[in-house]
Amino acid sequence: MSAAQAMRGAAAQLAELLGTTPDSVSALRPAQDGWTADVEVVELERVPDTMTVMATYRVTLDLQGQLLGYERVRRYARGQLDRTR
Template identity: 35%
Template sequence: MALAIGEVIEKARSELNSLTGLEIESTLGAAREDEGWLVSVEVIEKHSIPDGMDILATYETKLDSDGNMLEFKRTKMRKRIDMENIEE
């Protein structure tokens, strides 16, 4: 039975947290690929005071069609206070 997108996102977030020990801040996106899923999440790499100086990182995770994580990689880092260019 195919997994729903919500189930895939939850599996990606849970597995990434388990493997890295990093707190998941938010889900940035999820998309079905040829033989699985690509899920992007933002995590807190380092808490700072003030919060605006927290170091956030974007991770991309690839999961198979059953929701098993095949790979993950950090693709970007930034301070929370730094604004991103958001394309709509």
């Protein structure tokens, strides 16, 4: 399975489980037994848009691209920037 197929599969399967359309896939890494992807999802729409609550979900896929599991690893406001040191 290609990286592009894994990325689309992670987003589509998470969307089916959560009942919402993912905003983006922010990371994709090959794993020993498949792929791991970080998928960004809108959890709560707010006005202004910069206050919308987003979440990052870590999705694990097997070698065939089937979802094995997922977990929410972060929640943040859409306008929030990560601080780097």
